[in-house]
Every structure is written in C-alpha cells, then in structure tokens.
Amino acid sequence: MTVPHTDTPALHTLRRVFGYDAFRGEQQQIIDHVVDGGDALVLMPTGGGKSLCYQIPSLVRPGVGVVVSPLIALMQDQVDALRALGVRAGFLNSTQHFEDRRLVENEFLNDELDLLYLAPERLTVESTQRLLDQGRISVFAIDEAHCVAQWGHDFRPDYLGLSALHERWPTVPRIALTATATEATRAEIATRLNLTEARHFVASFDRPNIQYRIVSKNKPEQQLLELLTTEHRGDAGIVYCLSRASTERTAAFLSQNGIEALPYHAGLDARTRAANQSRFLREDGLVVVATIAFGMGIDKPDVRFVAHLDLPKSVEGYYQETGRAGRDGLPSTAWLAYGLADVVQQRKMIATSEGDDAHRRRLGTHLDAMLALCETVECRRVQLLNYFDEQATPCGNCDTCQSPPESWDGTIAAQKVLSTVYRLDRERRQKFGVGHVVDILLGRTTAKVTQHRHETLTVFGVGTDLSEPEWRTVVRQLLAQGLLTVEGDHGTLVLTEASAEVLGRRREVRLRTEPKRPTKSASRSRSTPVVELAPEAKPVFERLRAWRGATAKEQGVPAYVIFHDATLRQIATDAPATLAQLGTVNGVGENKLAKYGQQILDTLAEA
Known part of the structure; x- marks a missing residue:
C-alpha cells in the first residue's frame, strides 16, 4: 500500500533521485528510524523495496553508507544502477585491480561517495577497517542478513564477524535486511549481529502477483517445456535443479526444444558463470537453469517464472527463490515438480549430513514443513504465509484454490x-x-x-x-x-x-488425490490485474523498449538500469509532450530526466 507523508528530506530524496511520489508500506517508518540514528532489523519480501531502506538514509545522513553484501558478482551492476540515478556509488572487492581499489578508497576519503559496497570478507580485513576509520560513515547496511544464521540456507561464516561493527563504530546506525526468516531465524540474526536492542520491522510476506503451483513429477523436463511453451514463451525465468548434472542436462534439453537457456552452477569456470549471469541480466527472454548458487541479489524485475525441478530443502529457501519472480509486481509463476524420489533423496541427505543429531532434526523439521506445503489440500499461500507466522485467507490464485484437490x-x-x-x-x-x-x-x-x-x-x-x-x-x-x-x-x-x-x-x-491442473486462462484469471495497454499505446511501448535496449547495450548495463517496464508502460500510456510532464512519471528521477528525457520525447514523437 502506498502511504502519503508530509515532505521530509527522505521523501524529497525519493522524488528527486528515484522518481517516486510516496513510500510503500513501512518504508517511511524504517527510513525515519535509521535517519534518526536507530538500529533496525528489516524483514521484507523480494521486490518489497528493501534497498531504499538503506539507500535513502545513506543519502540523507552525512557521510557514506557502507553496504555489506555477499554478492560480489553483482556489485558492479548494483553500482551501475545507482550511478544511473546520479548516486555516487562504488565498491571494493577481490575482483578489482589495485588501481581501481585505490581510486575508490580515495573517493571514500575525499567524501566523494554516497554508498560503498563491501563483501563481508573485505570488511573483516584490518586494512579496510582502518580505511573506514579515516572517513565518515552514515550507516552500516547488512544485506542478505539471513546469511548469518548458522543453519540457514545461505550461511556465510564471514558474517559472524559483523557483530563487532557496533563496538568499533558505536555511533553509526546499523540496518540488517533479509527477504525471508522465521521467528527463530530472526532471533538468531539479532543475536549474532548484536542487534537484540534494534527495532524489528516485519513486512507482509505475501506476494499476491505470484501464482504458486506444485505438480507431481511425470517426465519433469517435458512438464517444464509445456509450461514454458504454453504460458511463458519468450519470458525471462529461472529453473532450479539440485545437481550440476541435471542443470546441464535441463539447459541442453530446453535449448534443443527452442527455449534459449544457459546453465549456471559452481562447477563452471568463473568466466562462464559471469558471462551467463551477465547475459541473463542484459538480454530479454533468457532462461537460466541453475543450482541455488544463482539468484540471490539479482535485481532483474521482469523474471516471469521460477521453476523447481527438485524439491527445495526448506520453505525459507523455496520462498526466497520463488521471490525472484515478478519483482515488478506483474503476474508471475512459481512452479514446482515434486515426486517420491525427491522425498527419498532429501531424507537420505539428512541422514548422512554433517553435524550433530540436533542439526539433523532441524533439517528434518525444515523438510517436513516443505512437504506439508507440497501435500496440503488447502490454499498454498495460506500455508506458506502461516510458516512465517502470518495469517491469511485463501488467495484464489494458487493451484489448490483454482482446482481444489480431494x-x-x-x-x-x-x-x-x-x-x-x-x-x-x-x-x-x-x-x-x-x-x-x-x-x-x-x-x-x-x-x-x-x-x-x-x-x-x-x-x-x-x-x-x-x-x-x-x-x-x-x-x-x-x-x-x-x-x-x-x-x-x-x-x-x-x-x-x-x-x-x-x-x-x-x-x-x-x-x-491429484487434481486436474488449471488451464492457462484459469491460471491467469485471478492473478494481480495488469493494466492493459491501449491499442495505440502498444507500438509506442515497443518503440520505447527498443530504444531502451539499444541504450543499455551501448552503455553495457542491464536494460532495467535505464528504466523498468512499468515506467515505459506509463510513458506509453500518458504520452508526455514536455520534460516537465515526463518528470511526473513514476521512476523518472532528476538524473534520468536530464540524461534520457529528450531521447524519450524524440522516441515518442517518432512513434
């Protein structure tokens, strides 16, 4: 829900830099709390606007916002997206040459940065800490904070050292953010990051634009192909597999059947992984078939489906992975094929896993919750949200709502x-x-x-x-x-x-019992409604997309860094005739208006 507020430095920054008129949900309260110097632990679904919760305090408070992120491979894209908005952003990580690191360090010392991205490994190095001591820090943001949970699905040992931030910089507010955590995981994050006194903000975990569907396995690759050819032809999407071998096999199968697909897993060399990830971010309609190593932090808004060909190990992992679909709020599909062999395999993996009996029991509990979601005869969304201690009513948009099983x-x-x-x-x-x-x-x-x-x-x-x-x-x-x-x-x-x-x-x-699956038309009928473009606006929208694609290619950045589809749709519909009118469109901030405004008006005139 969009919440109007009186004009504040934070709201002024939202309008000027990001081009939006109002905050969503609890964004305003979170931002005000951090701007005032308070610590915060934020749970907000993927696509809910977590990044603004630390980006705006970094811009409003004096100094540089330091963002701790495990996503080294994506830091360049994150920085590019901010620079496109006119935000002075930089990063320090192990991929840089010495000269590049020195340049960013000097920018930090000379107060020429608004945000600085660091990997947790980099922050725990004494030389980095000495560097930060010499500058002025506005806020510490700990992104993907679930990585600190010892038995979480993305555990990173280096996150454990972040509990010392408050000891070394006691006056700098800290904000930890994650897209998924149960109450127990949230408590563990707070304890391990020394945020037990922080204010907790827990947004709704509901993603109403995502349709959850779980089917029994019966030649799963063929089932996946049918889904993509009948419902998601030409759409960008992610397919998750449990093993490297199945990742390679599935990508090859899709490619042989006319779906452009690329594999992504830890067994590929770093150059191939980087190239495949880059293509996914920059090209339209590409499918990546991956292990769970792929996707965290990917800010691609137009992922229309996430498919699982193997049973996820936990509801938390499943929720975060499916949340990578539909970040733009448009209808998207979360599809899972699940069978007896999955259950047997997961039980075997738990029985032979490292760790003590308590750890194995914890893994078993996670699997039991995932199986309950798969086998439920009730609404999938109700079951999913209940796992995160959130009450809901039947959604009418999942498979069990549309075709109730008996x-x-x-x-x-x-x-x-x-x-x-x-x-x-x-x-x-x-x-x-x-x-x-x-x-x-x-x-x-x-x-x-x-x-x-x-x-x-x-x-x-x-x-x-x-x-x-x-x-x-x-x-x-x-x-x-x-x-x-x-x-x-x-x-x-x-x-x-x-x-x-x-x-x-x-x-x-x-x-x-296994119900009949909803048809394509039925599966879409209860999704979040999409405002259809008027017939005269459709060619304008396509012309704008073509301009955006050429501009993004020229600059070497993903298309969404220029503008999101939602912004282009509004431009095509409103048909602004002046820069002032264009500046009122959501997603057109000052910097983008100055940089691209005349090009857009020219494109509209041509269309």
Missing part, C-alpha cells in the same frame, strides 16, 4: 504398505526400497522377489486395487506424514514410531 481415506492402503515394510524389515541384512515394496503389493514375480521368496509373504499381491504410480503416491505421502522414513544409501524404507498407530488401527490416514 482427500480420501487411505488407511487401508497405508496399512498394506506399512505391513509390507514391517515384514521386509525383519530381513535386516537386505536393502529394500520403494520399487521392491510396490512389486510385492502388485504381486509381481520379479527376479528380486523370487530370489528372496517374497512371493510367499502374506502381503504379496494385496495391492492390485491401485496402480504403480498410485502406490508411489501413497508411499510419498506416508513419507511426508512421518509414517515412513528412509535409511542408508539404498533408500531402505523403515517404520517410524507413528507407524504403530496406523497398523494398530488407532489412526486414520487421509491422502491427497
């Missing part, structure tokens, strides 16, 4: 599976996974079944009422409900304490 009494089916596992469990020296259990239920005399004389078991052939895919769905949901678990490298199914309640007929088991 549930059925699966107690007898569960008993058949659990009884089979119980009988196999007595043969401890053997390893029997899901496939073997299903073969026994269906009465198949496979070589393995006959080798172990399992056709003599009383459960042999008792499951012919369901098909193999249906039995695999049953096993998946039993794993999700904690009625089965997995042990060992071979994915051996074993019973849990809760299994006895089902076998003893003391607990009913409700299982989810």
